[in-house]
Structures are given as structure tokens and as C-alpha cells.
Amino acid sequence: MHRNKGGLFPTDAGINTLTIAxxxxxxxxxxxxxxxxxxxxASVAATVPAQVSLDNIWKPSVTSAQVSDHRLAAIVESxxxxxxxxxxxxxxxxxxxxxxxxxxxxxSEMIGQPLTVIFPPDRMxxxxxxxxxxxxxxxxxxxxxxRRRKDGRMIRVSATVSPILDGNGRITGASKIVRDxxxxxxxxxxxxxxxxxxxxxxxxTELGQVVTSLVHEVNQPITAIKNYxxxxxxxxxxxxxxxxxxxxxxxxxxxxxxSEIIERIRDFVKKxxxxxxxxxxxxxxxxxxxxxxxxxxxxxxxLTVRVDPAEPRAEIDKIQVQQVLFNLMRNGIEAMQxxxxxxxxxxxxxxxAGMVExxxxxxxxxxxxxxxxxxxxxFVTTKPTGMGVGLSVCQxxxxxxxxRLWADDNxxxxxxxxxxxxxxxxxxxxxxx
Amino acid sequence: xxxxxxxxxxxxxxxxxxxPSLKGSDMIEVKQPTVAIVDDDAAVRDSLRFLLEVIGxxxxxxxxxxxxxxxxxxxLGCLILDHHMPDMTGLELAERLRTGGxxxxxxxxxxxxxxxxxxxxxxxGIDKVLEKPATEEDLLDFVSAAQS
Numbered sequence: 001m002h003r004n005k006g007g008l009f010p011t012d013a014g015i016n017t018l019t020i021a022x023x024x025x026x027x028x029x030x031x032x033x034x035x036x037x038x039x040x041x042a043s044v045a046a047t048v049p050a051q052v053s054l055d056n057i058w059k060p061s062v063t064s065a066q067v068s069d070h071r072l073a074a075i076v077e078s079x080x081x082x083x084x085x086x087x088x089x090x091x092x093x094x095x096x097x098x099x100x101x102x103x104x105x106x107x108s109e110m111i112g113q114p115l116t117v118i119f120p121p122d123r124m125x126x127x128x129x130x131x132x133x134x135x136x137x138x139x140x141x142x143x144x145x146x147r148r149r150k151d152g153r154m155i156r157v158s159a160t161v162s163p164i165l166d167g168n169g170r171i172t173g174a175s176k177i178v179r180d181x182x183x184x185x186x187x188x189x190x191x192x193x194x195x196x197x198x199x200x201x202x203x204x205t206e207l208g209q210v211v212t213s214l215v216h217e218v219n220q221p222i223t224a225i226k227n228y229x230x231x232x233x234x235x236x237x238x239x240x241x242x243x244x245x246x247x248x249x250x251x252x253x254x255x256x257x258x259s260e261i262i263e264r265i266r267d268f269v270k271k272x273x274x275x276x277x278x279x280x281x282x283x284x285x286x287x288x289x290x291x292x293x294x295x296x297x298x299x300x301x302x303l304t305v306r307v308d309p310a311e312p313r314a315e316i317d318k319i320q321v322q323q324v325l326f327n328l329m330r331n332g333i334e335a336m337q338x339x340x341x342x343x344x345x346x347x348x349x350x351x352x353a354g355m356v357e358x359x360x361x362x363x364x365x366x367x368x369x370x371x372x373x374x375x376x377x378x379f380v381t382t383k384p385t386g387m388g389v390g391l392s393v394c395q396x397x398x399x400x401x402x403x404r405l406w407a408d409d410n411x412x413x414x415x416x417x418x419x420x421x422x423x424x425x426x427x428x429x430x431x432x433x
Numbered sequence: 434x435x436x437x438x439x440x441x442x443x444x445x446x447x448x449x450x451x452x453p454s455l456k457g458s459d460m461i462e463v464k465q466p467t468v469a470i471v472d473d474d475a476a477v478r479d480s481l482r483f484l485l486e487v488i489g490x491x492x493x494x495x496x497x498x499x500x501x502x503x504x505x506x507x508x509l510g511c512l513i514l515d516h517h518m519p520d521m522t523g524l525e526l527a528e529r530l531r532t533g534g535x536x537x538x539x540x541x542x543x544x545x546x547x548x549x550x551x552x553x554x555x556x557x558g559i560d561k562v563l564e565k566p567a568t569e570e571d572l573l574d575f576v577s578a579a580q581s
Contacts, residue, residue, distance in 0.1 A: 219566060221476060223565055223567075
């Protein structure tokens with residue numbers, strides 16, 4: 001740790017900015033200012049210059065620097081962060097107003113008491129750890145822990161503890177800046193809740209979309225198994241074991257096929273980490289189109305795929321991009337439901353800065369003006385039964401790929417959704433193991 | 434013609450492997466018209482052919498409507514048709530056949546027999562519409578009625 005005498009006191013944990021500097025040994029001056037971390041050459045020291053000064057704040061008796069001391073005292077007192085000082089045995093000798101608010105104890109109640117008064121019983125050993133570090137001249141930065149208020153309520157706090165040096169550089173105690181994390185934690189919890197809720201709804205919507213194709217796909221091997229079973233029953237009756245064996249082998253194949261389909265659906269729905277690989281766009285798109293086709297009834301729209309040979313590969317998470325494609329295709333197809341011509345085209349073309357643009361164009365009625373500006377917000381939808389999370393989820397995925405997603409009017413009527421992903425820049429596709 | 438290529442590929446991939454290996458004593462030798470099965474799923478059409486052959490029917494499988502049309506089958510007894518196929522659906526094939534004057538019995542099998550499919554099937558004089566997977570009883574009722 002730095003321990004230069006004329007040091008700064010960067011208050012990382014504090015709102016910003018209490019710079020405490022000692023200019024001379026005897027005439028100590030306190031000034032407020034912007035306390036920032038400095039480069040290695042600058043004078044950085046995590047030390048409050050002298051215990052005397054801190055004493056002065058609460059027990060003003062020194063006359064030479066009284067005005068400055070009062071100014072500093074005012075800053076300390078008005079700080080939103082609790083500022084506490086204790087000696088090396090852990091006994092409190094300074095306790096500002098924010099500390100009173102945060103912990104519920106007044107300064108007069110706390111001064112002279114061990115700081116462990118505010119420690120929960122199961123965290124008592126933390127004090128020995130903190131004091132041990134301070135005694136070695138080290139700082140404890142943004143230490144997140146729990147403390148107990150006077151009313152018994154536990155609060156989450158972040159504490160930064162620094163050694164207090166006297167004029168001779170001797171460690172005489174510790175200054176402690178404590179920030180209340182309750183608001184931050186509550187805020188983060190709320191954001192996490194909303195995100196979890198969105199993710200859950202996304203999975204539900206996807207599941208609904210996938211169920212249709214699942215039903216169709218699983219129906220095939222089950223139909224085959226039923227046929228072989230019927231045949232088996234007859235073959236057994238006639239004692240034709242050779243035929244039975246043939247039928248059994250094929251049933252086994254079809255049972256395996258069923259498990260594979262279910263496994264695939266499970267993979268599709270499962271929450272997973274993003275895995276970026278160089279992929280052939282035509283494969284990625286063809287697979288998504290095939291899944292789409294299998295979930296369509298016989299009278300689906302015309303589906304065309306056109307991949308730009310100039311940039312045939314992209315670095316993407318294949319499953320996620322397929323989810324985006326699937327969503328956009330489904331949107332397009334649903335939009336075209338009552339249209340005389342129903343054409344869906346999925347195309348790629350190389351875009352600026354090494355990106356590839358993937359577009360899904362429909363011949364539907366276009367996007368209503370009142371929806372357009374809110375298109376990517378969650379819970380905005382034109383569908384009577386839609387949840388309106390599809391596009392916002394798509395946008396999240398595209399942003400994760402460093403691209404963007406937007407909608408244009410299709411020249412021949414309808415809408416084109418376009419999104420960009422990073423091109424592979426000539427790198428070959430990764431062959432799946 | 435892309436449909437033909439699909440058929441060839443499917444045949445090469447699935448045809449020999451899935452063709453029932455019942456010979457001689459396994460089969461009941463009856464001279465009768467063939468049941469044509471058109472389904473884009475190899476396992477579905479081959480299992481159905483297997484079952485019909487065990488029962489003693491002659492059966493022939495086709496991976497697509499186009500493949501069936503190309504084969505120009507003689508001695509066709511009846512047609513079992515999957516509706517949900519790419520390129521040409523079962524209903525479209527039935528329409529083509531009826532327009533061409535073919536009045537063979539047709540069984541249409543579909544994963545979801547919606548009212549519009551059922552109505553269209555009735556217009557085309559399709560004899561029966563069954564939901565997939567169809568029961569053995571329904572299937573064999575149709576085949577034996579058509580073949581008799």
C-alpha cells in the first residue's frame with residue numbers, strides 16, 4: 001500500500017469525492033475535491049493523514065486550521081455514505097450523520113463502543129480480519145457484507161476501510177466508509193426478476209411454436225411403430241418369427257428416432273450459453289426453414305431462400321440465430337394469412353464492416369403505423385393471441401451478436417425484417433464434432 | 434424436376450433398407466391389384482407396406498406425389514395418401530387424379546384433419562379421411578373394401 005504522507009484518499013466506495021490531503025506536518029489543511037485513482041506515478045495513498053485531524057472534526061480544538069477543518073467536517077457530516085473511524089482495537093471514535101441514519105445508533109451511543117456492536121453474531125470474525133489488514137497497512141476495498149441496525153434489521157453494505165496514519169506514518173486506526181446496498185440490491189433483484197420473467201415467457205412462446213412441429217415429427221415414427229406392431233401380432237399368430245424379428249428391428253429404429261426428436265426439441269428449449277462458431281449460412285437457414293415447413297399445414301406460403309455467395313458464412317450462435325429466423329418467418333407467415341399472394345423470402349447479403357445482413361421478407365399487409373415505433377418493445381403485438389415478446393427477444397439475440405434488427409417496407413408490399421451478424425471473413429465453417 | 438430427385442434420393446437411402454424382406458412362404462400369393470402408398474416419410478410408408486404385405490396385399494410405395502405420377506401405375510387398386518407433403522400435397526394429387534378422370538378409391542391421412550381439408554376431400558370424392566396415426570382397423574377396412 002502507498003503510504004506517502006501528503007496522500008490522497010480516494011473514496012471508491014463513496015459517492016465520489018472526498019479528498020483529504022495533508023500539506024504540512026503542523027498546519028493540516030483539508031479540502032474537498034475530486035478524488036480519483038491516479039496512475040502509478042501520481043501520489044496515491046489510501047490513508048487519512050492523521051488521527052489528529054479526524055479528532056479535530058468531531059472535537060474541534062485546534063485553531064490554526066479551524067476553518068478548513070469545519071469545512072471538512074461539514075462535508076463528512078453531509079455525506080450520504082456512513083463515515084466511521086475506529087482505533088486499532090476496534091473502538092469507534094468518529095460516527096457521522098449518515099452512519100446514524102444507516103445503523104440507527106447516534107454518535108454519542110457509538111463513540112467509545114467497539115464497532116462490533118453493529119456486526120451480526122455470525123460475522124464477528126470479520127472484525128479481526130479487517131483490523132489485521134489495517135494493522136499491516138492494507139486497505140479493504142468495497143467489502144460487501146451484512147451489518148445489523150439498532151432495530152435488529154440486517155442490511156447489505158459495502159465497506160471500504162483504510163488505515164489512519166499519524167504524522168510519523170504510524171498506523172493508529174481505521175477510517176471506514178460504508179455504503180448502503182439495499183437500494184442497489186433491490187433494483188438488481190427487480191431487473192433480474194423481469195429478465196427471468198421475459199426469458200420464461202420467451203421459452204413458453206417458443207415452446208408453443210415448437211410443439212406444432214413436434215407433434216408432426218413425433219407422429220411419423222409412432223405411426224410406423226403402430227403399423228409394425230399390427231404386422232407383428234399377425235406374424236406371431238402365424239409363427240413367422242423371422243418376420244417378427246424384422247419388424248422388431250424397425251420398431252427399434254423408430255423408437256430411437258422418436259427419442260432423437262424429443263432430444264432435439266429439448267435442446268432447442270433448454271436455456272444455454274451462447275456459443276459462437278463460424279457457420280454456413282445456407283445450412284443454418286435451410287434447417288430453420290425445414291423446421292418451419294414441418295410446422296406448416298399443406299397450404300403454406302411459397303418459401304424461398306437466397307444466400308449471397310460473396311459472404312456465405314458468419315460467426316454466430318446457430319441455435320439462437322435459428323430462433324430469430326423462426327420467429328421472423330412465423331411473424332411473416334401469420335401476417336400473410338389472409339393475403340391473396342403469400343411469399344416469404346429469406347435472403348442474405350454482405351453488408352458494411354464485415355457484417356452479413358439476413359432478411360425475411362413477406363408479402364403481408366405491412367406494419368400498422370401505431371405499432372411501428374414500438375415494434376421491438378415487449379408486450380406489443382398485432383396478433384390477437386400473441387404475447388408480443390418475440391421481436392424483443394429477437395432483438396436481444398441480434399444485439400448479442402453485435403448486430404442490429406430493424407424493419408423496412410417491402411418494395412412489392414409487405415414487410416422486410418433485416419438483421420446483421422458478423423461475417424466469417426473467409427474463415428471456414430467449424431465442423432460439428 | 435426436383436421432386437423426382439427427392440424421390441430417387443429417398444429410394445436410394447431408404448428403399449432397399451426398408452423394403453420388407455418377406456419372401457415365399459411368408460407371403461400369401463394372391464393375384465390382386467396393388468395398393469399405392471404415397472408419403473414423404475420413409476418409415477411411415479415402408480411400415481404400412483410391410484403391414485399390407487403381411488396381410489397379403491400387393492403394395493408399392495412412393496416418396497412424393499410427383500414420383501407416383503411419374504410411375505404411371507398399372508393394376509392400381511387403391512391409393513393411400515399422406516396429405517402433408519412438400520411440393521404437392523395429398524389433396525393436390527387427388528385433385529390432379531380426379532381431373533384426369535381417375536376414380537380409384539382414395540384414403541387421405543393427415544396429422545390434423547381440419548374442417549377445410551375434410552370439406553375439400555369430400556368435393557374431390559375422396560373415400561375416407563383418417564387422422565394420423567390411423568388405427569389398423571380403419572386402414573384395413575378401407576383397403577379390403579377397395580380391393581374387393
